[in-house]
Amino acid sequence: DAGVIQSPRHEVTEMGQEVTLRCKPISGHDYLFWYRQTMMRGLELLIYFNNNVPIDDSGMPEDRFSAKMPNASFSTLKIQPSEPRDSAVYFCASSLAGGVDTQYFGPGTRLTVL
């Protein structure tokens, strides 16, 4: 299996622009998680889905952030409008329903907002 795939790997944008991050989970996995990692705050859970349905979005920082999972093999995290404080590495992870203790992480998207 190719593992969790994220794109783009790096994104540089200007403040106010819309940013869309993409994730393809491991085939057959039921859970998908979006995390953000910064030096100051470490790794934080933003939102997670079960069978394409958002279960907990309490970690989404504000209304500028939105996430969707239109099907079992694709999810997006959108920031509109972006701000410099959104600069971070964003990770997507997936897991099986029977083994949710093992989350498999993607390589991450490094976002820089100027």
Add this chain to the structure above:
Amino acid sequence: EDQVTQSPEALRLQEGESSSLNCSYTVSGLRGLFWYRQDPGKGPEFLFTLYSAGEEKEKERLKATLTKKESFLHITAPKPEDSATYLCAVRSNSNSGYALNFGKGTSLLVTP
């Protein structure tokens, strides 16, 4: 609110010099404590899950232990390839479903 504190923030060891990393936690009903390894520029990689005090798990040179207040990741005779950031995370009754609360990690450097 759950709190997860890892120490030290950074650790430098010589090859073969054994040591331990600490993860102390304050949670409302622990449902699992997790250790991950993260290499630079990569996503975290799962190592262990511990569920109850007294539990231990091993993998090669790594051994994870759990008490009611903390977990240790013991590294025996480390090699340079063990250099990475080690992350601890907890799942508790105050989290919804399968949410994990991560510590900030310990950056380990093993020199030849």
